[in-house]
Amino acid sequence: MSWKPLYENSYVPYSSDKEACVVESKSGKYYAGVRIENISYPLTIPAVQAACAICLSEGEIPAKIYIQDSSSEQLDYWVGEFNLEIIETKDPPVEDLEDLYNASQENLDVLSRLKSLLDKAVAPNSDFPVSAILFTEDGYFEGVNVEVSAWTHGICAERVAISKAFVAGYTEFTRLEVHTRKGEISSPCGACRQVISELLPYHDIILHHSDGTQSEHLTLDLLPFSFKSSALKR
Incomplete structure:
Protein backbone atom coordinates (compact mmCIF):
# COMPACT_ATOMS: atom_id res chain seq x y z
CA MET A 1 0.00 0.00 0.00
CA LEU A 100 -5.80 -0.77 10.50
CA TYR A 101 -9.30 0.25 11.55
CA ASN A 102 -12.77 -0.79 10.54
CA ALA A 103 -16.05 0.39 11.97
CA SER A 104 -17.11 -2.34 14.39
CA GLN A 105 -20.45 -3.84 13.48
CA GLU A 106 -21.00 -5.91 16.60
CA ASN A 107 -24.28 -5.54 18.43
CA LEU A 108 -23.62 -3.97 21.78
CA ASP A 109 -25.13 -2.76 25.01
CA VAL A 110 -23.76 0.77 24.71
CA LEU A 111 -23.60 1.63 28.40
CA SER A 112 -22.02 -1.69 29.34
CA ARG A 113 -19.40 -1.23 26.66
CA LEU A 114 -18.72 2.36 27.72
CA LYS A 115 -18.23 1.16 31.30
CA SER A 116 -15.79 -1.57 30.27
CA LEU A 117 -13.84 0.85 28.08
CA LEU A 118 -13.07 3.02 31.10
CA ASP A 119 -10.54 0.41 32.22
CA LYS A 120 -8.51 1.14 29.07
CA ALA A 121 -8.22 4.88 29.78
CA VAL A 122 -4.68 6.21 30.26
CA ALA A 123 -5.25 8.79 32.99
CA PRO A 124 -2.28 8.78 35.40
CA ASN A 125 -2.53 12.53 36.05
CA SER A 126 -6.25 13.12 36.47
CA ASP A 127 -7.43 9.64 37.53
CA PHE A 128 -10.57 10.60 35.58
CA PRO A 129 -11.26 7.94 32.92
CA VAL A 130 -13.58 8.81 30.06
CA SER A 131 -14.96 6.60 27.29
CA ALA A 132 -16.70 7.46 24.03
CA ILE A 133 -18.32 5.62 21.14
CA LEU A 134 -18.77 7.36 17.79
CA PHE A 135 -21.39 5.84 15.49
CA THR A 136 -21.48 5.79 11.70
CA GLU A 137 -23.96 4.22 9.29
CA ASP A 138 -21.63 1.20 9.08
CA GLY A 139 -20.76 0.69 12.73
CA TYR A 140 -18.85 2.46 15.46
CA PHE A 141 -15.43 3.55 16.74
CA GLU A 142 -14.35 3.55 20.38
CA GLY A 143 -12.13 5.92 22.32
CA VAL A 144 -10.76 6.57 25.79
CA ASN A 145 -8.82 9.53 27.13
CA VAL A 146 -5.03 9.39 26.94
CA GLU A 147 -2.73 11.47 29.14
CA VAL A 148 1.04 11.84 28.72
CA SER A 149 3.79 13.81 30.47
CA ALA A 150 3.04 16.99 28.48
CA TRP A 151 -0.56 17.65 29.46
CA THR A 152 -1.26 19.66 26.31
CA HIS A 153 -0.40 16.65 24.15
CA GLY A 154 -2.94 14.39 25.82
CA ILE A 155 -6.16 13.73 23.96
CA CYS A 156 -9.74 13.15 25.04
CA ALA A 157 -11.83 10.02 24.46
CA GLU A 158 -14.08 11.77 21.96
CA ARG A 159 -11.12 12.85 19.82
CA VAL A 160 -9.50 9.41 19.95
CA ALA A 161 -12.70 7.92 18.51
CA ILE A 162 -12.82 10.68 15.88
CA SER A 163 -9.16 10.04 14.97
CA LYS A 164 -9.84 6.35 14.38
CA ALA A 165 -12.83 7.16 12.20
CA PHE A 166 -10.93 9.58 9.97
CA VAL A 167 -8.05 7.14 9.46
CA ALA A 168 -10.60 4.59 8.28
CA GLY A 169 -12.05 7.12 5.84
CA TYR A 170 -15.24 8.01 7.72
CA THR A 171 -16.36 11.62 7.80
CA GLU A 172 -20.12 11.17 8.23
CA PHE A 173 -21.41 10.25 11.67
CA THR A 174 -24.77 9.56 13.29
CA ARG A 175 -24.25 10.08 17.02
CA LEU A 176 -21.72 10.17 19.85
CA GLU A 177 -22.11 8.62 23.31
CA VAL A 178 -19.89 9.49 26.29
CA HIS A 179 -19.46 8.12 29.83
CA THR A 180 -17.45 8.84 32.96
CA ARG A 181 -17.61 6.98 36.26
CA LYS A 182 -16.72 10.07 38.30
CA GLY A 183 -17.97 13.65 38.50
CA GLU A 184 -21.41 15.19 38.61
CA ILE A 185 -22.11 14.77 34.89
CA SER A 186 -20.45 13.15 31.88
CA SER A 187 -19.69 15.98 29.52
CA PRO A 188 -17.18 16.74 26.76
CA CYS A 189 -14.63 19.39 27.71
CA GLY A 190 -14.64 22.76 25.95
CA ALA A 191 -11.91 21.71 23.51
CA CYS A 192 -13.85 18.62 22.48
CA ARG A 193 -17.00 20.66 22.10
CA GLN A 194 -15.24 22.92 19.60
CA VAL A 195 -14.02 19.90 17.61
CA ILE A 196 -17.41 18.16 17.80
CA SER A 197 -19.27 21.30 16.73
CA GLU A 198 -17.23 21.37 13.52
CA LEU A 199 -17.25 17.67 12.64
CA LEU A 200 -20.67 16.66 14.03
CA PRO A 201 -22.64 19.92 14.08
CA TYR A 202 -26.22 18.67 14.01
CA HIS A 203 -25.88 15.27 15.62
CA ASP A 204 -27.15 13.62 18.77
CA ILE A 205 -24.79 13.30 21.69
CA ILE A 206 -25.87 11.04 24.54
CA LEU A 207 -24.21 11.57 27.90
CA HIS A 208 -24.25 8.67 30.37
CA HIS A 209 -23.72 10.19 33.81
CA SER A 210 -22.01 8.58 36.77
CA ASP A 211 -25.24 8.50 38.81
CA GLY A 212 -26.90 6.22 36.25
CA THR A 213 -28.93 8.90 34.47
CA GLN A 214 -28.43 10.06 30.91
CA SER A 215 -29.22 13.13 28.84
CA GLU A 216 -29.44 13.70 25.11
CA HIS A 217 -28.34 16.87 23.35
CA LEU A 218 -27.78 18.31 19.90
CA THR A 219 -24.04 18.74 19.54
CA LEU A 220 -24.37 22.31 18.29
CA ASP A 221 -26.18 23.25 21.49
CA LEU A 222 -23.22 22.20 23.63
CA LEU A 223 -21.17 25.17 22.49
CA PRO A 224 -23.24 28.28 21.74
CA PHE A 225 -21.31 30.85 19.71
CA SER A 226 -18.58 28.36 18.80
CA PHE A 227 -15.75 29.88 16.78
CA LYS A 228 -16.51 30.21 13.08
CA SER A 229 -15.14 32.51 10.42
CA SER A 230 -15.80 32.81 6.71
CA ALA A 231 -12.41 34.52 6.47
CA LEU A 232 -10.57 31.25 7.01
CA LYS A 233 -9.92 28.83 4.17
CA ARG A 234 -12.17 25.85 3.91
Whole structure:
Protein backbone atom coordinates (compact mmCIF):
# COMPACT_ATOMS: atom_id res chain seq x y z
CA MET A 1 0.00 0.00 0.00
CA SER A 2 1.21 3.52 -0.73
CA TRP A 3 0.87 6.47 1.63
CA LYS A 4 -1.75 8.04 -0.65
CA PRO A 5 -4.89 6.42 0.86
CA LEU A 6 -3.86 7.52 4.35
CA TYR A 7 -2.94 11.04 3.24
CA GLU A 8 -6.29 11.36 1.45
CA ASN A 9 -8.11 10.67 4.73
CA SER A 10 -6.57 13.76 6.35
CA TYR A 11 -8.98 16.55 7.22
CA VAL A 12 -7.07 19.68 6.21
CA PRO A 13 -9.55 22.30 4.94
CA TYR A 14 -7.47 25.22 6.26
CA SER A 15 -3.87 24.37 5.37
CA SER A 16 -4.27 21.64 2.72
CA ASP A 17 -1.17 20.06 4.31
CA LYS A 18 -2.01 16.37 4.38
CA GLU A 19 -0.19 14.30 6.96
CA ALA A 20 -0.13 10.63 7.94
CA CYS A 21 2.01 8.16 9.86
CA VAL A 22 1.95 4.62 11.23
CA VAL A 23 3.06 3.61 14.72
CA GLU A 24 4.20 0.10 15.55
CA SER A 25 3.69 -1.00 19.14
CA LYS A 26 6.11 -3.07 21.20
CA SER A 27 3.95 -6.11 20.49
CA GLY A 28 4.14 -5.53 16.72
CA LYS A 29 0.68 -4.10 16.08
CA TYR A 30 0.17 -1.13 13.76
CA TYR A 31 -1.77 2.06 14.48
CA ALA A 32 -2.14 4.89 11.97
CA GLY A 33 -2.92 8.55 12.35
CA VAL A 34 -3.88 11.36 9.99
CA ARG A 35 -3.99 15.11 10.48
CA ILE A 36 -7.37 16.45 11.60
CA GLU A 37 -7.53 20.23 11.56
CA ASN A 38 -9.91 22.47 13.44
CA ILE A 39 -11.01 26.00 12.70
CA SER A 40 -9.61 26.76 16.16
CA TYR A 41 -6.09 25.97 14.98
CA PRO A 42 -4.52 24.90 18.32
CA LEU A 43 -7.06 22.07 18.54
CA THR A 44 -5.71 20.44 15.38
CA ILE A 45 -4.73 16.79 15.91
CA PRO A 46 -1.40 16.07 14.18
CA ALA A 47 -1.00 12.62 12.63
CA VAL A 48 1.73 11.62 15.10
CA GLN A 49 -0.40 12.55 18.11
CA ALA A 50 -3.37 10.65 16.68
CA ALA A 51 -1.40 7.46 15.97
CA CYS A 52 0.39 7.41 19.34
CA ALA A 53 -2.79 8.17 21.29
CA ILE A 54 -4.75 5.48 19.46
CA CYS A 55 -1.96 2.99 20.18
CA LEU A 56 -2.01 3.88 23.90
CA SER A 57 -5.81 3.74 24.00
CA GLU A 58 -5.59 0.10 22.91
CA GLY A 59 -3.34 -0.78 25.83
CA GLU A 60 -0.20 -0.84 23.67
CA ILE A 61 3.10 1.06 23.93
CA PRO A 62 4.50 2.84 20.85
CA ALA A 63 7.93 1.56 19.76
CA LYS A 64 8.49 2.63 16.14
CA ILE A 65 7.04 5.30 13.90
CA TYR A 66 6.89 5.06 10.11
CA ILE A 67 6.74 8.39 8.30
CA GLN A 68 7.40 9.90 4.92
CA ASP A 69 8.19 13.38 6.22
CA SER A 70 10.48 13.85 9.24
CA SER A 71 9.16 17.39 9.77
CA SER A 72 5.81 16.04 11.01
CA GLU A 73 4.25 18.14 13.75
CA GLN A 74 4.88 16.91 17.33
CA LEU A 75 7.26 14.19 16.10
CA ASP A 76 10.09 15.27 18.42
CA TYR A 77 7.86 15.16 21.49
CA TRP A 78 6.47 11.68 20.89
CA VAL A 79 9.86 10.28 19.89
CA GLY A 80 11.28 11.60 23.17
CA GLU A 81 8.31 10.44 25.24
CA PHE A 82 8.55 6.81 24.12
CA ASN A 83 12.07 6.61 22.66
CA LEU A 84 10.54 5.81 19.29
CA GLU A 85 12.62 4.50 16.43
CA ILE A 86 11.97 6.70 13.38
CA ILE A 87 11.68 4.86 10.08
CA GLU A 88 11.37 7.01 6.97
CA THR A 89 9.83 4.94 4.21
CA LYS A 90 8.25 5.34 0.79
CA ASP A 91 5.46 2.94 1.73
CA PRO A 92 3.70 2.31 5.08
CA PRO A 93 4.16 -1.13 6.69
CA VAL A 94 0.58 -2.26 6.07
CA GLU A 95 -1.03 -3.93 3.07
CA ASP A 96 -4.39 -2.19 3.18
CA LEU A 97 -6.32 0.42 5.16
CA GLU A 98 -8.61 -2.35 6.33
CA ASP A 99 -5.64 -3.80 8.21
CA LEU A 100 -5.80 -0.77 10.50
CA TYR A 101 -9.30 0.25 11.55
CA ASN A 102 -12.77 -0.79 10.54
CA ALA A 103 -16.05 0.39 11.97
CA SER A 104 -17.11 -2.34 14.39
CA GLN A 105 -20.45 -3.84 13.48
CA GLU A 106 -21.00 -5.91 16.60
CA ASN A 107 -24.28 -5.54 18.43
CA LEU A 108 -23.62 -3.97 21.78
CA ASP A 109 -25.13 -2.76 25.01
CA VAL A 110 -23.76 0.77 24.71
CA LEU A 111 -23.60 1.63 28.40
CA SER A 112 -22.02 -1.69 29.34
CA ARG A 113 -19.40 -1.23 26.66
CA LEU A 114 -18.72 2.36 27.72
CA LYS A 115 -18.23 1.16 31.30
CA SER A 116 -15.79 -1.57 30.27
CA LEU A 117 -13.84 0.85 28.08
CA LEU A 118 -13.07 3.02 31.10
CA ASP A 119 -10.54 0.41 32.22
CA LYS A 120 -8.51 1.14 29.07
CA ALA A 121 -8.22 4.88 29.78
CA VAL A 122 -4.68 6.21 30.26
CA ALA A 123 -5.25 8.79 32.99
CA PRO A 124 -2.28 8.78 35.40
CA ASN A 125 -2.53 12.53 36.05
CA SER A 126 -6.25 13.12 36.47
CA ASP A 127 -7.43 9.64 37.53
CA PHE A 128 -10.57 10.60 35.58
CA PRO A 129 -11.26 7.94 32.92
CA VAL A 130 -13.58 8.81 30.06
CA SER A 131 -14.96 6.60 27.29
CA ALA A 132 -16.70 7.46 24.03
CA ILE A 133 -18.32 5.62 21.14
CA LEU A 134 -18.77 7.36 17.79
CA PHE A 135 -21.39 5.84 15.49
CA THR A 136 -21.48 5.79 11.70
CA GLU A 137 -23.96 4.22 9.29
CA ASP A 138 -21.63 1.20 9.08
CA GLY A 139 -20.76 0.69 12.73
CA TYR A 140 -18.85 2.46 15.46
CA PHE A 141 -15.43 3.55 16.74
CA GLU A 142 -14.35 3.55 20.38
CA GLY A 143 -12.13 5.92 22.32
CA VAL A 144 -10.76 6.57 25.79
CA ASN A 145 -8.82 9.53 27.13
CA VAL A 146 -5.03 9.39 26.94
CA GLU A 147 -2.73 11.47 29.14
CA VAL A 148 1.04 11.84 28.72
CA SER A 149 3.79 13.81 30.47
CA ALA A 150 3.04 16.99 28.48
CA TRP A 151 -0.56 17.65 29.46
CA THR A 152 -1.26 19.66 26.31
CA HIS A 153 -0.40 16.65 24.15
CA GLY A 154 -2.94 14.39 25.82
CA ILE A 155 -6.16 13.73 23.96
CA CYS A 156 -9.74 13.15 25.04
CA ALA A 157 -11.83 10.02 24.46
CA GLU A 158 -14.08 11.77 21.96
CA ARG A 159 -11.12 12.85 19.82
CA VAL A 160 -9.50 9.41 19.95
CA ALA A 161 -12.70 7.92 18.51
CA ILE A 162 -12.82 10.68 15.88
CA SER A 163 -9.16 10.04 14.97
CA LYS A 164 -9.84 6.35 14.38
CA ALA A 165 -12.83 7.16 12.20
CA PHE A 166 -10.93 9.58 9.97
CA VAL A 167 -8.05 7.14 9.46
CA ALA A 168 -10.60 4.59 8.28
CA GLY A 169 -12.05 7.12 5.84
CA TYR A 170 -15.24 8.01 7.72
CA THR A 171 -16.36 11.62 7.80
CA GLU A 172 -20.12 11.17 8.23
CA PHE A 173 -21.41 10.25 11.67
CA THR A 174 -24.77 9.56 13.29
CA ARG A 175 -24.25 10.08 17.02
CA LEU A 176 -21.72 10.17 19.85
CA GLU A 177 -22.11 8.62 23.31
CA VAL A 178 -19.89 9.49 26.29
CA HIS A 179 -19.46 8.12 29.83
CA THR A 180 -17.45 8.84 32.96
CA ARG A 181 -17.61 6.98 36.26
CA LYS A 182 -16.72 10.07 38.30
CA GLY A 183 -17.97 13.65 38.50
CA GLU A 184 -21.41 15.19 38.61
CA ILE A 185 -22.11 14.77 34.89
CA SER A 186 -20.45 13.15 31.88
CA SER A 187 -19.69 15.98 29.52
CA PRO A 188 -17.18 16.74 26.76
CA CYS A 189 -14.63 19.39 27.71
CA GLY A 190 -14.64 22.76 25.95
CA ALA A 191 -11.91 21.71 23.51
CA CYS A 192 -13.85 18.62 22.48
CA ARG A 193 -17.00 20.66 22.10
CA GLN A 194 -15.24 22.92 19.60
CA VAL A 195 -14.02 19.90 17.61
CA ILE A 196 -17.41 18.16 17.80
CA SER A 197 -19.27 21.30 16.73
CA GLU A 198 -17.23 21.37 13.52
CA LEU A 199 -17.25 17.67 12.64
CA LEU A 200 -20.67 16.66 14.03
CA PRO A 201 -22.64 19.92 14.08
CA TYR A 202 -26.22 18.67 14.01
CA HIS A 203 -25.88 15.27 15.62
CA ASP A 204 -27.15 13.62 18.77
CA ILE A 205 -24.79 13.30 21.69
CA ILE A 206 -25.87 11.04 24.54
CA LEU A 207 -24.21 11.57 27.90
CA HIS A 208 -24.25 8.67 30.37
CA HIS A 209 -23.72 10.19 33.81
CA SER A 210 -22.01 8.58 36.77
CA ASP A 211 -25.24 8.50 38.81
CA GLY A 212 -26.90 6.22 36.25
CA THR A 213 -28.93 8.90 34.47
CA GLN A 214 -28.43 10.06 30.91
CA SER A 215 -29.22 13.13 28.84
CA GLU A 216 -29.44 13.70 25.11
CA HIS A 217 -28.34 16.87 23.35
CA LEU A 218 -27.78 18.31 19.90
CA THR A 219 -24.04 18.74 19.54
CA LEU A 220 -24.37 22.31 18.29
CA ASP A 221 -26.18 23.25 21.49
CA LEU A 222 -23.22 22.20 23.63
CA LEU A 223 -21.17 25.17 22.49
CA PRO A 224 -23.24 28.28 21.74
CA PHE A 225 -21.31 30.85 19.71
CA SER A 226 -18.58 28.36 18.80
CA PHE A 227 -15.75 29.88 16.78
CA LYS A 228 -16.51 30.21 13.08
CA SER A 229 -15.14 32.51 10.42
CA SER A 230 -15.80 32.81 6.71
CA ALA A 231 -12.41 34.52 6.47
CA LEU A 232 -10.57 31.25 7.01
CA LYS A 233 -9.92 28.83 4.17
CA ARG A 234 -12.17 25.85 3.91
